[in-house]
Amino acid sequence: MKRCALLKGFTLLELMTVMTIIGVLSAIAVPNFLNAVYRARVARAQAEIETIIWALEMYNVDEDAYPLNAEPGVSSPGDLASLTTPVPYMSSIPYDIFIAPSKYERKQFIQSERNGNPYYFYINFLQTNGQRISLKPYGLEGSANYLIYGLGPSYTTDYDPLSPASFQLYSPSNGMMSRGVMGSFAP
Numbered sequence: 001m002k003r004c005a006l007l008k009g010f011t012l013l014e015l016m017t018v019m020t021i022i023g024v025l026s027a028i029a030v031p032n033f034l035n036a037v038y039r040a041r042v043a044r045a046q047a048e049i050e051t052i053i054w055a056l057e058m059y060n061v062d063e064d065a066y067p068l069n070a071e072p073g074v075s076s077p078g079d080l081a082s083l084t085t086p087v088p089y090m091s092s093i094p095y096d097i098f099i100a101p102s103k104y105e106r107k108q109f110i111q112s113e114r115n116g117n118p119y120y121f122y123i124n125f126l127q128t129n130g131q132r133i134s135l136k137p138y139g140l141e142g143s144a145n146y147l148i149y150g151l152g153p154s155y156t157t158d159y160d161p162l163s164p165a166s167f168q169l170y171s172p173s174n175g176m177m178s179r180g181v182m183g184s185f186a187p
Contacts, residue, residue, distance in 0.1 A: 038153050041097050042172060045182040048094040049148050052080070052120060053186050055089035056146065062087065066124050066146055075121035093119050096150035098182065120150040121183075149183025156181075 059082065060066055067083070070076045083089045095118045124146045152170035156179055170180035 039172075042153065042170070042182065045097050045150055045152075048097070049120060049150070049182060049184050051090065051094070052083070052122075052148050053184060055083045056148075056186065058089045059083055059087075066126060067122070068126075069122070069124050073123060075117060075123055077117045077119060079122045079124075080119065096120050098151035098153060098155055120148055123147045123149075144185035145187055147183060147185050149181045152178075152180045152182050154179045 056066055067079060069079050080093045084092060099118060126145055168180040170182050171178060
């Protein structure tokens with residue numbers, strides 16, 4: 001009796017083993033990839049804030065003052081315009097990377113939630129009369145001249161820098177999507 005040639009292929013057990021390995025690897029890789037996107041945005045926001053701080057410090061060296069807010073304690077889109085003209089301390093003011101989760105929502109979000117301001121917020125604590133906005137609740141009285149901040153990965157807009165009970169700086173140690181704004185109190 002003649003035997004049929006053996007069919008070549010994989011057994012069900014081999015296929016299930018390979019599928020299990022692929023599933024485990026993808027379960028590890030996909031969340032790490034998604035976190036990498038947020039880590040990159042956080043790094044970009046931190047770098048842009050540092051760039052603005054450097055430009056503000058160069059402006060301060062030349063003008064012996066920091067740019068004033070149009071309305072004391074309130075950030076406006078044109079508050080940092082003096083950093084780009086007439087002397088270009090920066091080529092342009094960077095947009096806040098965390099304005100909205102998607103480009104589709106971006107324009108409406110800028111108009112409704114940020115009063116038309118797509119840039120990082122700038123609050124100058126020094127007023128035209130030389131008085132300082134009180135920073136006692138932060139424990140920084142007399143040490144910070146201004147604050148630069150933008151939204152963090154949680155895209156939360158309900159923070160008020162002059163109301164410390166509601167203001168919270170983002171910390172990546174609390175998880176990538178923790179609440180808080182990307183920002184820095186500067187000299």
